[in-house]
Every structure is written in C-alpha cells, then in structure tokens.
Amino acid sequence: MRFNVYQVSRKGGRQKNEDRIGYCYTRDSGLFALADGMGGHPEGEVASQLALQTIAALFQRDSKPTLPDPLKFLQEAIIAGHHQLLRYATQKALIDTPRTTIVACLLQGNLAYWAHCGDSRLYLVRGEKMVSRTRDHSYSELHQTLNHVVPLNGKFNRNVLFTCLGSPGKPVIDTVGPIRLQAGDKLMLCSDGLWGTVTDAVIVEQLTKKTISDAVPDLVEQALRNGGAKCDNVSVLAVEWESAEDSETPQSSVATDSLGDEVFASTIQASVRGTDAPEELDEAEIERSIKEINEAIKRSAIRKK
DSSP: OEEEEEEEEEOOSSSSSOOEEEEEESSSSSEEEEEEEOTTOHHHHHHHHHHHHHHHHHHHHHHHSSSSSSHHHHHHHHHHHHHHHHHHHTTTTTTSSSOOOEEEEETTTTTTEEEEEOOEEEEETTTTEEEEEEOOOOOHHHHHHHHTTSSSSSOOOOOOOSSBBBSSSOOOOOEEEEEEEOTEEEEEOOOOOHHSSHHHHHHEEEEHSSOOHEEEHHHHHHHHHHGGGGGGOEEHHHHTOOOOOTTOOOOGGOOTTTEEETEEEOOOSSOOOOSOOOEEESSHHHHHHHHHHHHHHHHHHHHOO
C-alpha cells in the first residue's frame, strides 16, 4: 500500500480537547479512526481515547497482516469500544457513562471499508466530486431524510444524537464497503467541529484543489474562524490513496510494501492522558510516532534483505 496522511486536532474555544484521532497499519491493511467525546457527559476525552485504543488494539491483534472480514471487524471492534466505556464507568462508580462518537476506515488491498456511530463524518472525494459521505445519527439528519418521504413539522438541534458509544442502549453502527479505490482518491474523517461550520461544498472544493497537507490546515483554520470564540474542538484526519510520491511532503507519505508480516505501526496513544497532560494534540508527539514508524519500516526492509 502507498498513501499520504495528514492529521490535525485543535481545541478551539473549549476548555479541553475531547477529540482523538490516529491511524495504524500493517503491510497490507490500514486503520484510520476519529472519536469525538461528547459534552454533557463525564470525561469525554477518556471516552474518545478508550474507543480508539480498543479498536487499535484489536486491529493489531487481528490484522496478520490482513483482516479476513473488514466489515465484521469494524462492527465488533466498535462494539468492544462501547463495552469498554461501560466497564470504565462501573469501575469508577460514575453516575453517568462517558460517551463518544466514532468513525473508522479500513484500507486493505485497494478496497476501503468504513463504519461510524454518531455524527463524526467520513468524506470520499474523487476528482472534483464527493463520491460518498456518512449520514449523521442525529435527529436533524433523520428529519431531513424522512421529510423527502413524509413531510414532517418541527426543527431539531443538530447536536442531539440518537446513538453513540457509552449510551445505555446498543449503539447503531452503519457500515459501507467494499469500495474500490482509485489513485488520487481522498478520504477525510472529521469531527462536527469542522463540518458544523464549513459546508460540504467548501470541503470538497478544498480537497479537490489542494493536497491534503494544504487543504486540511486551511479547512481547520476556516472552521475555527467561523466558529468564533466558542468554537468546538476541530479534528481532521485525511488520507490520499496511491498518490504520486512527490505530491506531498516526505513526512506524510507512507509505503508499506517493505514491512514484515508481524510489523505493526501506530500513532494512537497507548494510554489515556493524565489530567496534567496538555490538551492540545502535541505535534512533537505525532512527529515522534511517525519517526518510530519510519524506523520500523527501515528495520523490516533490512531484515528482508
């Protein structure tokens, strides 16, 4: 596999950043995920972190170096994250359970699969068109969908979701795939801090005209400006599939062909941050993770020789 990847997470006008993003991969399979801890419930940053940790740990366990059934894996891994949140709340004797949305994408061979719960989104852009976008599990989007069939009255707050991880009921998880990818396809995962203030048309335009390393920071800055002083956390993780090697900066380009069967690389943190840790996603931390990944690739290539 060969892909370019770029990720950014900003706190915006909130007291802390409850979004978490990251990716991990083996030689023949890659997992990209984003979770948005929900306000109004305790420890949103813990919820999003536990969800990502769980799905990444299961990916490391099961991808050897591919997954036999990617959609089944996504379903089961997301449900496992949900159960982790319920266990965490029980262990901590919390009155309410930490909750989070999640969107996750698997790339395997030249096929893409994705799943989501809540209103964190995935966009697939090919050429100048949006080929696909996840549909939010919100009453406002449900209202818009049903209104085409049966006219409904009333307005709904877009922030009200009817499902998420950590809720008392079983989460609703929508899956898509397999989708055959073409060279230059761009997949973007984002929290509602981005799409809530930047339209789909602008998102597609930016991804069409710019490389992801230019488009993502520009979109994030635009969302922060549009959101104003009380802007939500804004997080984006974008991937360009099989793009030309010189189309992005070397730091964002990943080629996995030289990896050994047992090599696993990840930018997802191994543990939940302590309360004294910085809330902003540490760019130095990301660079350290990328450096470790590149070193693992080099070591694997040397062993193969």
